[in-house]
Amino acid sequence: MSNVSNTTPAPSPVLPPAGAGAMRATPPPPIGQTEPYTSEWDRTEAARAGQSPWLRNRRRAARDRFVEAGFPGTRVEDWRFTNIAPIAESRFTLAAPRPITRGDLAAWTFAGAAAELVFVNGHYVPALSVTGGLPAGVVAGPLAAALAADGPARQAFGAVVPSPLSTFPALNTAFFAEGAFVLLPPHTVLEGPIHLLFVTTADARAVETAMTHPRVLIVAGEDSQARIVESYAGTTGATYFTNALTEVSLGAHAVVEHCRVQRESEAAFHVGLVHVDGARSSTFTSHAFALGGALVRNEIAAVMNGEGMECTLNGLYLATGGQLIDNHTTIDHATPHCSSHEVYKGVLGGRARGVFNGKIIVRPDAQKTDAKQTNRALLLSDDAVIDTKPQLEIFANDVKCTHGAAIGQLDDDAVFYLRSRAIGEADARTMLIHAFAGEVLDRVGLAAVREPLRAELTARLSAVLAPAGGRP
Amino acid sequence: MLEIRNLKVRGGGKDILKGISLSVGAGEVHAIMGPNGSGKSTLARVLSGHPGYEVTGGEILFKGRNLLEMEPEERAREGVFMAFQYPVEIPGVNNAYFLKAALNAVRKHRGLPELDAMEFMALVREKMKVLEIDAAFLNRPVNEGFSGGEKKRNEIFQMAVLEPALAVLDETDSGLDIDALRIVSNGVNAMRSPDRSTIVVTHYQRLLNYIVPDFVHVLAGGLIVRSAGKELAHELEAKGYGWIEAGLTDQPAGA
Ligand SMILES: Nc1ncnc2c1ncn2[C@@H]1O[C@H](COP(=O)(O)OP(=O)(O)OP(=O)(O)O)[C@@H](O)[C@H]1O
Ligand SMILES: [Mg+2]
Secondary structure, eight states: OEEEEEEOOOOSSSSOOOOOOOOOSSSSBBSSSSSSHHHHHHHHGGGGGGGGGGHHHHHHHHHHHHHOOOBBTTTTTGTOOOOOOOHTTTEEOOOOOOOOOGGGGGGOOOOHHHHHEEEETTEEOGGGOBBTTTOTTTTTEEEEHHHSSSHHHHHHHTSSSOOOOOOOHHHHHHHHOEEEEEOOOOTOOOOOEEEEEEEEETTTTTTSSEEEEEEEEEOOTOOEEEEEEEEEEEEOOOOOOEEEEEEEEOTOOEEEEEEEEEOOOEEEEEEEEEEEEEEETOOEEEEEEEOOOSSEEEEEEEEEEEEEEEEEEEOOOOOOOOEEEEEEEEEESSSSTEEEEEEEEEETTTTTTEEEEEEEOOOOTTTEEEEEEEEEEEEOOOTOOOEEEEEEEOOOOEEEEEEEEEEESHHHHHHHHHHHHTTOOHHHHOOOOOOHHHHHHHTTTTTTHHHHHHHHHHHHHHHHSSSSTOOO | OOOEEEEEEEEEEEEEEEEEEEOOTOOOOOOOOOOOSSSHHHHHHHTTTTTTTTTEEEEEEETEEEGSOOOOHHHHHTTEEOOOOSSOOOEEEEHHHHHHHHHHHHHTTTTTTOOHHHHHHHHHHHHHHTTTTTTGOOOOOOOTTTHHHHHHHHHHHHHHHHOOSSEESSOOOOOOHHHHHHHHHHHHHHHTTTEEEEEEEESSSSHHHHOOOOOEEEEEEEEEEEETHHHHHHHHHHHHSSSHHTTTTOSOOOO
């Protein structure tokens, strides 16, 4: 494996305010067309007669903002490696509800959840959801209802995602019909996880291609603790588009472990954005598993807005065939004495493409920052490609900031060592790949989530390793 | 057991072994000594099937079969075991899992039933006692974060579990303090048997006080330049390699 490891580069001169999007000179022209989206918006807006003026205004403004922003092409630095033409040039219709049973969900649910909210084609399905076991004061329920009245959900809505909204958050805000609202009152500790399951079911023969825009709002009060799992899944082989947006705000000393399990259909488009804002001494841990989808863009952006915050981003992505999985992460050290720890790993076979872009910003007064980033990818075939870039923007001088990348094949010495101990070559490779991926999985605290995922990973890794995608 | 005839090996574009012949009978212990860079590890690696070398001449027969035609895993299943001079760290694979897979691969090849977790643990505990290995060790990733001595001890532990017919120990003594050396040597001696052969690569006579060889060979410049009984090791310790190498090679003397 080739290895790069170094520390802080020289500071760059321009600095956007905390939480804001990057500044651009004249932006390159957008690609594709917004019209299919706006006409779908106009078509479906009539059916939303019951929505509050507050919501209507937000959604209409987001629609306009989307038209203004357009779809970014590959000339936009943040989208250099990921061509979203298939999304920008297609016509999607808002997914219609479809009947589904609890049994259909079996592969995606977790035992021991404190609450499980199930969304099918963007619609909340109470009959499939389990919410009875939550302690008093804890809210985990449908977002639309929570937004109906002026209250904590409205206060939190859009509070963490930077404005002006960029393309996909704007699209989500314009179109979202439903989502999840999780509220943890101060000092509550939730043992079992809250599971938010977003499923798209589609008829593989359908003429129209469905889209959903799931929205998740998580508000963790002071000194609260919870584990939240978001799952995205869909009918095998179906083509559809998921554009999910999650906002997490952590009060002082709050501890949130956030697990995102993306196992969409192999033909799906998935854009998944997570924005996090943490107050003093809060702890945010993310485990992001990207396993499915044909064209996938994940973004996690965490702003460390209080001293002593800790942020951990673990990521594992697995791609084979012609999959493209793009991970953009941003950790914004906006205050002193925060630490961040990031490990992203990818396993790529077939003609798969991976992108990892890990941005770390250390603001001028964020002294005593401790930031560590590791990015590793295994390329299991000659045609698999990874584009990877650390992006350190450091404006404080008393900081510890390291990043390392290792991209390549399996360690030949390790393969030989195992073979010299009677283990066949294919088994040796499988063992090493599992070990590589398993390290990310092992960090998931909850066995009830971790172990079913391990089984799924094993199955998926054997698909990546299948002769068509593997090396001899 | 092992018959090496006029073996010539290239690695990294240069000739490393230049015509080695060595015959190791069943139950024998052979020591191979020689200066740094003389080709000792190359010989060990070629025996275990390391893909980084090209055999340009000669042959190796193991139990009468052409060893060079076998894949590394096949050699291991047939009973070749090399204790690495520099054991490889394998993060994420724990010792128990690894060793069980290895042992069952060997057993399967030998027509023995595979061991389940319980049977495996029973067998392994026995061997751990001999090598004074801590129970926690089984759950640690293979060699990761091990000290030099722990890695070497792990090699011999693996050997004890896999029970090879031919063991090649490449500088298993380096990195061991005197107590560890005694433990490891005991482990090796406990396995001495009329149908197991051992090749011990070392720089020092000290190891050979514990694992007493039947023959000592000096490898220098890719050739075996001298073979004799165990007293040769004492002579080498006292005089260095210079007196043997003089006139044979331009390598600097001493190890
Ligand atoms: N795969 C390889 N590619 C290139 N050169 C090699 C390779 N393996 C060994 N060599 C070289 O061949 C020579 C013999 O190496 P080898 O490791 O066999 O020596 P050694 O006798 O074991 O030495 P030491 O006592 O230091 O362990 C050295 O010069 C070494 O650098
Ligand atoms: Mg050596």
